Amino acid sequence: MSRLGKIRHPPASSDDNNFKEALKQYENKQYKKSIKILDSVIKRNSNHAQSFTLKGLVLESSDLPEKDEAESYVQKGLKKNPKQPLACHIAGIYYRQVKNYAEASKWYQAALDNNSTNKGIWRDLSTMQSQIRDYKNLPKSRLEFLEEQSGYRCNWTGAALAHYLNGDYAAAEKVLTKIEDVIKGSLGESDMYEHSECHLLKNKIIADSGDYARALKDLDELVEGGEVRDGTALLEFRALYLEKLGRDQEASKIYRQLLKRNPDNVDYYHSLERTLGTLNKPAALRLALYEKLARFYPRSDPPKFIPLTFLKGDAFEKKLREYILGQLKRGVPATFVNVKPLYKRKSNIPVIFKIVNEFYNSEENSDPLIHTWTAYFLAQHYYRIHDYKNAIAIIDEAIHLTPTLVELYIVKARIYKRINQLEKASSIMEEARLMDLQDRFINYKSTKYFLRANNINAAVDTISLFTKNDETSNGVADLHTMQCIWFLTESADAYFRLYKSALQQIETVKKTPSETQAEELFNLNKDVVTYSGLALKRYGAVIETFGVYWDDQLDFHQYCLRKGTPRAYLDMLSWGDHVFHQPIYMKSLVGYSNVTFDILHNEEYFKEVLTARPVKKSKKEKKEEGKKRELLIKYARANVKDEDVLGETLVKKLVDMKNKDKLGELTKLITKSEYDLSIDSQILKFKLNFELKKFVLCLQSLNKIHAVNATHPSIGALYLKLHQELNDSNVQDAIKKILILGLTKNFGTLVKNENRELVIDELVKIYLKHDTFETGLYAIFANTVVACEKFTARLDAIQAALDPYESNYLEYYKL
Amino acid sequence: MPSIALDDLTVNNLGVFNKITAPKVYPEAYLKASQESGELAQYAYFSEVSVGVITSKTLQPVNSKSPIGLLIEVIAVLESYSKKFDVELKLVEHIEQVAEKRHLKKVYVLLKKEDQSEWMVKFFNGRGFEKEDANAELYKGLGLGDGLLLKKEL
Numbered sequence: 001m002s003r004l005g006k007i008r009h010p011p012a013s014s015d016d017n018n019f020k021e022a023l024k025q026y027e028n029k030q031y032k033k034s035i036k037i038l039d040s041v042i043k044r045n046s047n048h049a050q051s052f053t054l055k056g057l058v059l060e061s062s063d064l065p066e067k068d069e070a071e072s073y074v075q076k077g078l079k080k081n082p083k084q085p086l087a088c089h090i091a092g093i094y095y096r097q098v099k100n101y102a103e104a105s106k107w108y109q110a111a112l113d114n115n116s117t118n119k120g121i122w123r124d125l126s127t128m129q130s131q132i133r134d135y136k137n138l139p140k141s142r143l144e145f146l147e148e149q150s151g152y153r154c155n156w157t158g159a160a161l162a163h164y165l166n167g168d169y170a171a172a173e174k175v176l177t178k179i180e181d182v183i184k185g186s187l188g189e190s191d192m193y194e195h196s197e198c199h200l201l202k203n204k205i206i207a208d209s210g211d212y213a214r215a216l217k218d219l220d221e222l223v224e225g226g227e228v229r230d231g232t233a234l235l236e237f238r239a240l241y242l243e244k245l246g247r248d249q250e251a252s253k254i255y256r257q258l259l260k261r262n263p264d265n266v267d268y269y270h271s272l273e274r275t276l277g278t279l280n281k282p283a284a285l286r287l288a289l290y291e292k293l294a295r296f297y298p299r300s301d302p303p304k305f306i307p308l309t310f311l312k313g314d315a316f317e318k319k320l321r322e323y324i325l326g327q328l329k330r331g332v333p334a335t336f337v338n339v340k341p342l343y344k345r346k347s348n349i350p351v352i353f354k355i356v357n358e359f360y361n362s363e364e365n366s367d368p369l370i371h372t373w374t375a376y377f378l379a380q381h382y383y384r385i386h387d388y389k390n391a392i393a394i395i396d397e398a399i400h401l402t403p404t405l406v407e408l409y410i411v412k413a414r415i416y417k418r419i420n421q422l423e424k425a426s427s428i429m430e431e432a433r434l435m436d437l438q439d440r441f442i443n444y445k446s447t448k449y450f451l452r453a454n455n456i457n458a459a460v461d462t463i464s465l466f467t468k469n470d471e472t473s474n475g476v477a478d479l480h481t482m483q484c485i486w487f488l489t490e491s492a493d494a495y496f497r498l499y500k501s502a503l504q505q506i507e508t509v510k511k512t513p514s515e516t517q518a519e520e521l522f523n524l525n526k527d528v529v530t531y532s533g534l535a536l537k538r539y540g541a542v543i544e545t546f547g548v549y550w551d552d553q554l555d556f557h558q559y560c561l562r563k564g565t566p567r568a569y570l571d572m573l574s575w576g577d578h579v580f581h582q583p584i585y586m587k588s589l590v591g592y593s594n595v596t597f598d599i600l601h602n603e604e605y606f607k608e609v610l611t612a613r614p615v616k617k618s619k620k621e622k623k624e625e626g627k628k629r630e631l632l633i634k635y636a637r638a639n640v641k642d643e644d645v646l647g648e649t650l651v652k653k654l655v656d657m658k659n660k661d662k663l664g665e666l667t668k669l670i671t672k673s674e675y676d677l678s679i680d681s682q683i684l685k686f687k688l689n690f691e692l693k694k695f696v697l698c699l700q701s702l703n704k705i706h707a708v709n710a711t712h713p714s715i716g717a718l719y720l721k722l723h724q725e726l727n728d729s730n731v732q733d734a735i736k737k738i739l740i741l742g743l744t745k746n747f748g749t750l751v752k753n754e755n756r757e758l759v760i761d762e763l764v765k766i767y768l769k770h771d772t773f774e775t776g777l778y779a780i781f782a783n784t785v786v787a788c789e790k791f792t793a794r795l796d797a798i799q800a801a802l803d804p805y806e807s808n809y810l811e812y813y814k815l
Numbered sequence: 816m817p818s819i820a821l822d823d824l825t826v827n828n829l830g831v832f833n834k835i836t837a838p839k840v841y842p843e844a845y846l847k848a849s850q851e852s853g854e855l856a857q858y859a860y861f862s863e864v865s866v867g868v869i870t871s872k873t874l875q876p877v878n879s880k881s882p883i884g885l886l887i888e889v890i891a892v893l894e895s896y897s898k899k900f901d902v903e904l905k906l907v908e909h910i911e912q913v914a915e916k917r918h919l920k921k922v923y924v925l926l927k928k929e930d931q932s933e934w935m936v937k938f939f940n941g942r943g944f945e946k947e948d949a950n951a952e953l954y955k956g957l958g959l960g961d962g963l964l965l966k967k968e969l
Binding site: 402 | 825861
């Protein structure tokens with residue numbers, strides 16, 4: 001944490017001495033005592049900047065009631081004297097502690113700029129700069145610290161990496177060469193791993209500078225020197241460089257060596273073919289190559305499988321038969337999964353079916369277990385081609401043969417899920433789970449299927465068999481602590497569905513007047529708030545967890561250097577750069593935004609429900625309601641101390657906020673996950689900026705989506721939404737001009753076409769042509785922009801083409 | 816031919832029991848007791864898939880202090896694996912071995928009416944099990960009445 005101990009103090013006044021004492025108390029975690037001293041200093045000397053900032057820091061570290069005022073003290077201190085190095089340093093530490101790394105970086109820098117003599121700050125500064133990817137200023141801090149402590153290799157590596165990240169490859173190489181020369185001959189065995197990694201780092205840097213010839217020469221020297229221990233890397237680097245230099249034949253030889261090391265790596269086979277130049281050669285020749293490789297590596301799958309991806313006709317059937325039957329006869333459960341990639345080519349499907357079906361009905365197949373696995377294959381085949389009736393028939397046959405195989409029930413449950421019999425699916429999965437209580441996988445499956453059926457209590461009870469339930473009655477809190485993303489997203493989705501179902505039920509109840517109508521509506525309205533709140537909370541938990549992932553990088557900016565793993569460090573950085581673009585994160589962010597927008601668009605409704613008084617109730621009814629609520633809380637509690645288990649306060653806060661603040665949180669999140677190549681991220685940005693009425697930014701997002709996928713189903717709806725603004729008199733003419741100009745670029749004549757019917761026809765034809773779930777989503781969206789029969793007709797057609805599960809799922813989005 | 820392996824029942828796989836004996840369903844308490852009897856109850860595995868089960872208990876006459884033998888209560892093998900891979904044989908052999916280890920000289924099997932298939936009776940006869948009078952003085956009060964009692968002297 002803090003390294004305040006190293007702060008060197010200017011000649012002391014009594015205030016300074018008191019400050020020093022407060023600092024000591026802070027470091028000993030005597031926060032109350034520290035505050036007492038600081039208060040006395042502040043009282044005496046209201047210009048003692050560092051005492052103010054220190055008070056902020058101490059408050060932040062403590063559990064004292066004034067903790068909320070921490071930042072205001074820090075800011076007060078900085079305002080009093082923004083050039084006081086101690087005050088700046090403490091502010092840096094404070095901001096680091098509250099995870100505002102950009103601010104921390106700023107104040108560390110300020111401390112140094114104002115002649116702080118504490119050189120350790122350079123190291124902390126470089127950590128902050130690495131975390132916020134401020135590579136431009138990183139080399140300076142790393143170099144300054146290197147000068148301070150040049151006796152440690154890690155500081156040299158750090159400086160080299162800083163140059164590298166800043167794009168200065170020559171400087172990076174120079175630093176690495178220099179330290180190599182210095183330490184030559186004085187390395188012990190324990191230093192050799194780091195030495196090896198640094199050699200490879202340097203080699204990579206040379207290659208990344210584009211000079212492959214020199215990188216190759218350096219590689220020769222490394223091999224000769226014998227100091228590099230990562231043999232695979234040496235070969236992979238060599239193959240890559242040779243290929244870059246156009247020496248394909250030599251590269252192919254290296255790939256053969258690599259195959260010898262690991263004949264299961266599919267990439268090596270593809271690289272071998274690329275360098276041999278066989279990719280465009282006749283299939284027979286390629287097959288000969290793979291047959292030879294298969295003889296060399298008889299236990300490897302790729303040389304048997306890859307030919308199936310390019311063979312056609314009889315040759316394909318022959319090889320496929322060998323491949324499939326070879327596995328089925330050995331009773332390989334994953335046979336279907338292995339051939340599944342071949343289903344992408346439609347003409348393959350009947351061939352696969354013919355082979356397996358013939359085998360299923362043949363005499364040869366007398367072993368009941370092999371017979372079962374073959375039926376298992378066929379069930380998955382039917383599942384894959386959406387023939388659920390036959391899929392059920394054959395999986396039942398398999399279960400009849402071997403009712404003790406868990407795998408069979410998993411497939412059966414999946415089939416029932418697809419035909420939208422979710423409760424039945426979950427009961428089948430549960431049946432399988434009961435056969436093997438110690439299997440985490442089936443436990444997870446069963447939990448997930450309960451969630452899909454919106455049966456949250458059963459899901460929680462099931463998963464809680466495997467969680468730590470010390471402080472709570474079930475595992476929900478533990479799953480949050482353990483960052484169990486799948487559970488969080490699945491339960492978020494379940495709450496989202498329950499929220500939408502409540503809306504749906506409200507519509508039904510409204511249509512059928514009865515004595516209890518008022519009460520029913522009251523309860524359902526409450527459900528809407530509760531479940532939307534819980535959905536927000538769960539999606540929020542995923543978002544928070546990813547924030548923790550991102551934060552976790554912090555320790556590694558120094559740790560990796562000390563451990564001598566610079567290459568792994570670079571991998572981590574690129575992972576960190578994309579952590580918020582991962583699909584599962586994006587999915588949660590989309591879910592979070594959807595619910596937030598829903599609430600904001602229906603603010604009045606939510607306000608009304610939140611303040612609504614219950615219909616008069618008898619004692620018994622009240623008791624029952626209390627019980628129901630208790631149960632809900634029991635199964636939703638994500639944290640022992642949580643005072644807003646059901647997220648009601650969260651919803652209330654959102655609707656009570658000032659207008660300008662309402663989208664603040666969302667803006668932060670969406671900005672953080674922004675990525676040009678991610679369509680979801682751009683759609684979110686579009687929606688957000690639309691709310692903020694920043695239409696030019698919407699246009700930008702639309703163009704980015706268009707650049708990634710010119711016929712993406714979202715485009716039609718977004719275009720329509722933006723185009724509508726052209727008719728809005730509140731929009732400035734200058735903005736309209738920009739919009740017209742921008743839209744014309746990608747949408748040509750559509751922009752000026754006055755005939756709305758024709759425009760919609762065109763949009764449906766171009767953007768809503770596929771029968772997919774996603775297209776369905778955007779047909780619904782388009783219909784909310786412009787209600788139109790053409791959209792609903794198209795949506796109906798899509799829903800009819802989808803399987804019942806997806807088709808039904810779209811209903812949730814209609815509400 | 817795939818090898819048949821035997822293994823104990825565990826608290827975690829009791830769910831398989833009634834899948835094997837279906838349509839017959841045994842109550843939870845019986846499953847639990849069988850599992851706790853250790854080697855007296857076994858699953859049979861065919862290529863690591865459970866396909867058969869046997870349970871047995873010591874047969875203790877009412878008026879005697881020492882048991883006279885082991886009584887096989889349940890023997891069931893999934894239909895498609897039954898009668899052809901010696902699953903039944905392996906299960907019965909195991910119980911016989913346990914009896915021998917415990918110095919019990921007799922193994923019994925009580926076949927309930929619905930279990931008395933021709934094949935099953937023949938199978939036990941083939942292994943030296945012979946019909947025994949369930950109403951004999953020795954077995955009084957043990958509730959062996961309804962069913963075919965077979966006995967093998969080891």
